[in-house]
Amino acid sequence: MKSNHFTMNISGINIFYEFHHDADSTIASKPTLVLIHGFLSSSFSFRRLIPLLTKEYTVLAIDLPPFGKSEKSKKFVYSYENLAKVVMELLSELGIEKTVLIGHSMGGQICLNISRQKPELVEKVVLLCSSGYLKKLKRALVYSSRIPYFYLYLKYWLAKKGAIQNLLNVVHDHSLIDDEMIAGYTEPFYDDRIFHALTRMIRDREGDLASEILRNINTPSLLIWGEEDKVVPIEIGRRLHRDLPNSQLITYKNTGHLLPEEKPQHVYDNIMEFLQTTS
Template identity: 50%
Template sequence: MEQDVLTGYKPVNDTNVYYEFYPNQSSDKTFVLLHGFLSSTFTYRHLISLLKKDYQVLSVDLPPFGKSAKSNRYVYSYKNLAETVIKLTELFGLKKMVFIGHSMGGQIVLNILHMRQEIADKAILLCSSAYLKRAKMPLVLTSYLPYFHRFVKYWFARTGVKRNLQDALYNHSIINEEMINGYLEPFLKDEIFMALTRMIRDREGDLPRKILNQIQTPCLLIWGDHDKSIPLKFGEKLKQDLKNSELIVIRETGHALPEERPMEIFEYIKGFMEKSQMAAE
C-alpha cells in the first residue's frame, strides 16, 4: 500500500545527500531516480506521481544539485557520484533495483551498472549522456583561478533558466512559473557555483565503448526526436554498444523527457517491466 513520502538527508561519502523516498509495501520493485546536470529530483515530480502508485521510489538529489550539500571538497566524478548512490541505496537496504537516469543521470546509472551490475534489475535511460569527453585541460587549469566560480555564475545568469528550458523542451507552452522557480531555486546561493567549478576538474569522460559492451543489464533507452542537448544519433549509437537494450523514440519531444512526456514514459516503463517478467517466467 502506498504511503507518505519520507524526505531528508543522509551522510554519504562525507557529504549530505537529499532524498525523497516513497515506500510501497505492495511492491517488491524499487525505482531509483537520478536527474541530469543543473537539475534535481524536481524534474521527476510528474513521473514520481505515476510510479509511486505501483512501485517503491527513491529519488536522489545528486551532489551538488538540488538540496544536497554543495561542498568544494567532495569529488564530483561520475565514479564517486555512482559510489555515493550505491551507498545511499545500501543505507535503505534496497536490493535488485530499477535505475532511471535522465541526461547526466543516465551516465551515472551506466557507471553503477559497470561497477555493481548485480544490484540492478533493469535500467531506463532517458536521453542519457554518452560519449562526452573530459573537459579540456585549458578549462580545467583555468578553473583553479581565484573567483572562477563567479564566471560560472555569470555564464548561468546569462543563459538563464527560462532559456535553458526553452532549449531542453520542444513544447514551450508547458513552461510556467512553477517550472522556472523549481529549476532556479537551487542556484540562488554562491555555494553551488563553487561546487560546479570543482566538478569541471573532477568529471571524467563518459564510459568508453569497450566498457559499455560489457554491460549485460536490460536497458530501455527513450529519446526525444528533437533533443538538441544529446541528439538522437547518440541514442542510436548507445543502443548498438549496450548489447541488451532497446530504443524508443518519442516524436515532437525535446531533451526534457520527464517534463514533456511523463505519461508516455510511464507506459513504456510498465511495458518494459511486464515484458521482462514474462520472459523470466
C-alpha cells in the first residue's frame, strides 16, 4: 500500500490529508473513497479500516480543522456547512469529480451536508454511528465562550475527562484499548491552539440537519451502527434510516461507538457489498 501525506491551503486554512492506494491500475477507474472522522478525532480513527479499503479503492483521509494535523485557527468558521465546503474545495483541487463519502460520528453530518450542497459529487454515502438531530448549543454556553480565557476552562474540562475515560466510553470491548490507541487520540491535544479553535466551534456549530432536510437527500446511504453505542444511540440510527429515503441500516451487537476500530473487517465487508450493488 502506498501512502502519501500532504497539506493544502483551502479557504485560508491548512488542511492535512492522506492518499492511500495499491499499485493495482484497475483502482483508477473506481471512485475515490473519502474518509471523514468525528469530533475530537482525526484520520487516525480509520487506521484499521484503511488497509482493507485500499485493496479495492483509492482512499483519501482528511483531518477536519481544527483536529488531527490540520491547522487550528481562531479565525476559521467551524460550522458544518463550512467544513463541508472545505472538503468539497479540496476534492475540486485534487480533480476528484465523483466520490463515495464515509463519515464517522460528526463526520457523518459533514457527509450529509456535502450530499445536500452538491449531490452530483457524491455517488454513495456510508454513515458510521453518525451524529444526528443535535441542536445548536445552548445560548448560555455560546455566550460563555466569548469570555476571555474560556479556552482554559475547556482544556481543563477535557483533561478532567481524560483520554482513557473517553476511550472507555466509545469502545465496547475495552481490551482493544492499548498504548498506541491512547497516544493516537491524545497527541493532537498537546497543541493548546486546538482549545482556542474548539471555543470558536462552540459558537459556529449550527446543529445537525433537520428531518425535513434529510428527507430530501436521495443519495444511496448505508448506515452502520454499534448497538451499545453510548455516544450516538442506536435510536438515532433508526431515525436517520427513516428520514433518509434511500438508506439501509446494519447494526452490530456488542459494539460501541468507535466502529472503525472495533469492527474494521465487518465494516469493510458491508461497505464492499454496498458499493458493488447497483442503486
